[in-house]
Amino acid sequence: NAGVTQTPKFRVLKTGQSMTLLCAQDMNHEYMYWYRQDPGMGLRLIHYSVGEGTTAKGEVPDGYNVSRLKKQNFLLGLESAAPSQTSVYFCASRPFAGVDYEQYFGPGTRLTVT
Amino acid sequence: EDQVTQSPEALRLQEGESSSLNCSYTVSGLRGLFWYRQDPGKGPEFLFTLYSAGEEKEKERLKATLTKKESFLHITAPKPEDSATYLCAVQVRAHKLSFGAGTTVTVRA
Numbered sequence: 001n002a003g004v005t006q007t008p009k010f011r012v013l014k015t016g017q018s019m020t021l022l023c024a025q026d027m028n029h030e031y032m033y034w035y036r037q038d039p040g041m042g043l044r045l046i047h048y049s050v051g052e053g054t055t056a057k058g059e060v061p062d063g064y065n066v067s068r069l070k071k072q073n074f075l076l077g078l079e080s081a082a083p084s085q086t087s088v089y090f091c092a093s094r095p096f097a098g099v100d101y102e103q104y105f106g107p108g109t110r111l112t113v114t
Numbered sequence: 115e116d117q118v119t120q121s122p123e124a125l126r127l128q129e130g131e132s133s134s135l136n137c138s139y140t141v142s143g144l145r146g147l148f149w150y151r152q153d154p155g156k157g158p159e160f161l162f163t164l165y166s167a168g169e170e171k172e173k174e175r176l177k178a179t180l181t182k183k184e185s186f187l188h189i190t191a192p193k194p195e196d197s198a199t200y201l202c203a204v205q206v207r208a209h210k211l212s213f214g215a216g217t218t219v220t221v222r223a
Contacts, residue, residue, distance in 0.1 A: 002156070031209070042118060042201070044212030050209070090157050097208040099146035099165065105157030
């Protein structure tokens, strides 16, 4: 199993450009999450999904949109990138929501917005 | 508001020099506390889940403990391969993990 994969690994955008980050998992997990990680701060939840076709806002959703058309994929979109969105983005998945189940993280996407 | 604070921010150890990392939290209704390890350029990797005060878990040179207000990650006789950033996170609701900023551990041979 590949686990959780993310594409691309690196990306540089200019302010105002748009892009989509792709997360894929092959573990048949129901729940998927998008986080951002900034220096000196903990991982912060952007959006999450509790199943195919459903999404919900997390702690810092502004400026991002998500879609989960297929169970194995969770897409994060930036419609008009801003320098404040420079960060490392992590996708995670878990089979169930209970505390007994840890989240499995992807390798991350490093995004720079100039 | 849930708060998770990790200390110290960075820790430099000599190989074999045991030490502890702290994760203090202020939350309402802790369901569980997680420890993760993160290597440079990689995603966090799960280590432990602790559920209630007094609980302890061990894995190789790592031992995690939990009280009502904080958790400790003890590293016994560390090796250079234990160098990483260690993250703790608390869960109070089904889909909400609050993460600390992490402690970066460097173990010198």
